[in-house]
Amino acid sequence: MQLTFILIGTIGLLLLIYSIRILIKSRKNxxxxxxxxxxxxxxxxxxxxxxxxxxxxxxxxxxxxxxxxxxxxxxxxxxxxxxxxxxxxxxxxxxxxxxxxxxxxxxxxxxxxxxxxxxxxxxxxxxxxxxxxxxxxxxxxxxxxxxxxxxVSTKNRLFSIVGLVIGVNALIWGILIGFTNAFG
CATH class of the missing domain: 2.60.120 (Jelly Rolls)
Known part of the structure; x- marks a missing residue:
């Protein structure tokens, strides 16, 4: 169970990094x-x-x-x-x-x-x-x-905003629950 939440946190981190890259790209057009x-x-x-x-x-x-x-x-x-x-x-x-x-x-x-x-x-x-x-x-x-x-296309811009929200939540909850073993 703990490994599952660490995996969720890792996926959240990757999604967060990808979303931030899109937002930086849109700022530097x-x-x-x-x-x-x-x-x-x-x-x-x-x-x-x-x-x-x-x-x-x-x-x-x-x-x-x-x-x-x-x-x-x-x-x-x-x-x-x-x-x-x-x-x-x-x-x-x-x-x-x-x-x-x-x-x-x-x-x-x-x-x-x-x-x-x-x-x-x-x-x-x-x-x-x-x-x-x-x-x-x-x-x-x-x-x-x-x-x-x-x-940047509208689809990519909306994906980056949704990705930021989901990425932050998955990162926080994945690490919080994965490393503290809250359900164990």
């Missing part, structure tokens, strides 16, 4: 481009076939009620599908709140053109809480920056 949010087209060089994300920096809540949209095209004119992230991952960069909003992957490396349309239909606020958001003014699109960076 390479920043590809940073620019202000405006209607001008941006030319971006994407070199690797990894998962990328488009994030808003300077807002904790974004809503696109209307016709606000982003469009990413390759040099040959092929449209890259931008998928909204769910849940929207929040982060901080230089003390500013950021929100990961779209993710995408590319087939071929090269130059891409990113365009934002209908900026007036974008609703951006500081808080994600409805009770605080009701009393906040909207953030002007001129005060928001766009970050293009490499990303």
């Amino acid at each position: 390479k920043l590809v481009a940073e620019f202000t949010l405006d209607s001008e087209s941006k030319e971006i060089q994407l070199d690797s076939n990894v998962l990328y994300s488009l994030s808003f920096l300077g807002a904790g809540f974004i809503d696109d009620q209307g016709k606000f949209r982003a469009e990413l095209k390759s040099e040959s004119g092929n449209l890259v599908k931008l998928n909204k992230t769910f849940p929207n991952y929040r982060f901080r960069k230089n003390g500013k709140l950021g929100l990961e909003y779209w993710h995408f992957s590319i087939d071929n490396s090269g130059k891409y053109i990113l365009t934002f349309e209908n900026l007036n239909d974008l609703i951006a606020k500081h808080s994600m809480l409805i009770s605080k958001r009701m009393f906040q003014k909207e953030i002007s699109p001129n005060n928001i920056k766009i970050l293009l960076k490499e990303a």
Whole structure:
């Protein structure tokens, strides 16, 4: 019985290490481009076939009620599908709140053109809480920056959070019961 709990503690330790590695990887994702949010087209060089994300920096809540949209095209004119992230991952960069909003992957490396349309239909606020958001003014699109960076998939990010919880519990209970022989 004692060996079983020590095994559970070891599995919990391995799960904890794997989950922490995913979280560290998501923190150290390479920043590809940073620019202000405006209607001008941006030319971006994407070199690797990894998962990328488009994030808003300077807002904790974004809503696109209307016709606000982003469009990413390759040099040959092929449209890259931008998928909204769910849940929207929040982060901080230089003390500013950021929100990961779209993710995408590319087939071929090269130059891409990113365009934002209908900026007036974008609703951006500081808080994600409805009770605080009701009393906040909207953030002007001129005060928001766009970050293009490499990303970790939503599946891996959720797995790391669940893995942290299960890993810590399995480690503590496995070692606590395994080495103290509480049931013996």
